[in-house]
Amino acid sequence: MESIVIAVTGASAQILAERAIDLLLRSDYSIDVILSKGAYEVWNSENNIQVPLDSVKQEYFWRNRFNNNKGKLTCHKWNENSAGIASGSYITKGMVILPCSMGTLGRIASGCSIDLIERCADVHLKEGRPLIISPRESPFNLIHLRNMSFLSEAGAKIVPCIPAWYAHPKDLQEMIDFMVVRLFDTLNIELKEINRWKVKI
């Protein structure tokens, strides 16, 4: 089964990435997960838990956290540039960067791939495969906006996670699920175990 690359960078809202990884696995997808160096720090700051750096330990960490053995999960360190997903010959369904920091956004826009996330994004653009970028910053400065429009012209889809009040979310979990489901709709990825009526899409 073709894999979906999930990149998590050092922007706020790590909880969205966590929910996306859990739902993708529950829906039996194969996913390759990369946390940027910055993501570990923000994860710790938002959840008070240190995500293991070691890829195998990290796979156990996610499995235990979700109590979920479905799907296929492969974790990569941010500097593992020799990973299969760094090559255009590794076919994927697409890549999602959630949340995307302005740092990663800028480096992808400049074509300056230093870490595995930037390299994978570069590969998805050059191969014409879906690249979904969910930026998280407020307010945006002119450089952020120009980088986003530049990436959009290069073929990426810019999909910020913005709640919709018409969905009448009754709690934070429903709001999170709405945003994650809408994000994966752009990749034609159906997330199971989510009641779309409950989130009123």
Ligand SMILES: Cc1cc2nc3c(=O)[nH]c(=O)nc-3n(C[C@H](O)[C@H](O)[C@H](O)COP(=O)(O)O)c2cc1C
């Ligand atoms: C708690 C915390 C929250 C942050 N939130 C954001 C954010 O929402 N957006 C952003 O662009 N950077 C944010 N940053 C700054 C990035 O983490 C920092 O620029 C980092 O170098 C990004 O690296 P990366 O793009 O490799 O993940 C935050 C940093 C911390 C410590």
